[in-house]
Amino acid sequence: MSENRIEILRDILIELHQGASPESVQERFDQHFQGVSALEISMMEHELMNSDSGVTFEDVMSLCNVHANLFKGAIADVEVADTEQEGHPVYVFKQENLALRSAIARIRRIMDNYSKPENEDFREDLLKGLKHQVSLVGQFHNHYTRKEKLFFPVMERYGHDSPPKVMWGVDDDIRELFKQARSQVDQLPDLPIEEVVESFEAFAKEFEEMIFKEEAILLMILLETFTQDDWLAIAEESDPYGYAIIKPTAKWVPHRESFGQSADAEVEIEEQSSDDLQEAASQEMNAAQPNTRVIDTPEGQFTITYTPKVKEESPVDRHTEQPFGNGYLTVEQANLILDHLPLEITFVNKDDIFQYYNNSVPANEMIFKRTPSQIGRHVELCHPPKVLEKVKKIFQLLKSGEKDKVVMWFKSERLGKFVYVTYAAVRDDQGEFQGALEYVQEIQDFFELESDFKRDID
Incomplete structure (x- = not known):
């Protein structure tokens, strides 16, 4: 190139x-x-x-x-094995877009029939169907969130950080257009149908443009860049974010090929003990070498070289007691305690890298959903562009020492409950900033306490 x-x-x-x-x-x-x-x-x-x-x-x-x-019409297609298999993230992504397009087409037909005088007696039923189809289209939020939380982090690791920034910003604009269109649909029949159609078409135009960008540009970048293991990780982490209209009906099981082994070598490997195989695999992982991929374009070939991350085994025995604060805990006990706190905890280190989150609830029940693919990501890339300045301001206040805590709360429409969020500076004994701790708590139950005190056991 x-x-x-x-x-x-x-x-x-x-x-x-x-x-x-x-x-x-x-x-x-x-x-x-x-x-x-x-x-x-x-x-x-x-x-x-x-x-x-x-x-x-x-x-x-x-x-x-x-x-x-x-x-349009000029972008070279990329063909990758497995992507048309049931359950593959690309297959699911495209099927969602197909279902969303179909729902938009049904909304257009319903609004067209709603506006015809001869259908006045059926408008109540048409309105019911219209609201149902709009609620289906509203599931595009899940589609976009999976894209932003699972696709984008992997893209950034390969150096493609500009398209996610641009696309996430446009995603948020589309979300706002949908919010306005849905609000006007909810006001029918008090609003003229022409106003509702105009608002919906403003959303649909941008939404359909995004489908093109996803399938002709975004997916082409991913297919040229991602490995099969990247797609496997995405498939495994997708469920907590949900899907749009359709859901995978089968688990994707990729076809794996073995290269460079003779029949004799295969027999020899089968005869090795499982311990020997584990040791050999460990040595291979620890000696990870740069991988090279050659990508064909109409103008010729170019090469990408990258070194896969090696998962290092912890040198600490997870079941040996270690000094912790005013006592002793094993690493395993500390992990269990963090996971049993009634809080969603996230730690961003002093270099602004998302380093840790706990598992107090299953991922699909989290208030702020977190999955392993976000670990190692810069905190600014974990948030949509529209709130980026707010994120920067919070970290500026905590790092400078101007504030030790920043608190926020809001009523979650999705949960129907109040959520209380705290961003706290983490400082060492010398007062040096070591990172920021975010802890999130659902506090609706506090508003519903039945009396001034409760000291008995029911």
């Missing part, structure tokens, strides 16, 4: 941001590109947002649809 190719893409987008019409650059684009790799789009956005061109994240986000339209 030549640098000149990316520079041309970047220059075209800069022209768009400086006010050129899409039509004026389309011809130049078509002259230079027969097929565009989604990886090139990712690299182009990264360079654009990190250059001295003056183009910001907000600029890229505001022209996201223009960019996507520019690439």
Whole structure:
């Protein structure tokens, strides 16, 4: 992949941001590109947002649809084995989009029939069906959240941090458009149907554009970059975030190939003891070497080299007592205590890296859902762009010592309960900032205490 190719893409987008019409650059684009790799789009956005061109994240986000339209019909498809198998995250993702498109089409038909005078006697039933279909479309929140919490962290680990920032910002804009459209549907029949249609179409236009971006750009980046193990991890962590309209009906079991072993070698391995195999596997993991992947594009091949993370065994015996505060605990006991606290705890270290969370409740019951893929992620990347400044402000207050705690509370629509959130600075004996502890608690029960005291056991 030549640098000149990316520079041309970047220059075209800069022209768009400086006010050129899409039509004026389309011809130049078509002259230079027969097929565009989604990886090139990712690299182009990264360079654009990190250059001295003056183009910001907000600029890229505001022209996201223009960019996507520019690439329509030109983006090279990537074929990867297993992705059309039942239960594979890509298969599920596409099936959700298909179901969501179908629900949007049904909403359009219902609103069209609702507006016809001859259907006045049936409007109550039509309205009931309309609200049901809108509630189905509303499940796109689960689809977007899985994308943001599971796809994006892996993308960032491979260096593709610009597309997630842009796409998450557009996701939030779409969420707001849906909120407005749903509110107007709820006001029927008191609102003119024309106003409701206009509001819904404003949402649907952006939503359908996002489906194109997901399937023609985002998934192409993922398919060119992610390993089979990445997809397995995503599949295993998807359930807590839920699905949109459809759910996987089977667990994806990937086909695994063995390479470079003769029949004699296979027999020899079978004869080894399980202990020998475990020791050999451990040595192989500890000596992890850089992996190389060659990716084909219409312009030739390019190579990505990366070193897989090695899972190191803890040198501490988890069942040997260690000094803890005013007593002694084993690591296992400390872990159990943290998991039994009636709080959701998250620890972000002094370098702003999400380092730990406890398992006080199953992931699908968490107030703020956490999954293992988020460990090691920069805290700013764990939040949508619309709240990024608030996150930065909290950490600034805690790090500077201006505050030791920042508290917030809100009534959760999803839970129907009050939630109390505390961000606390963690400092060592010398007062040095070592990180921030977030603890989240559902406090609805406190509002419903039956008396001033209770000291008896029921």
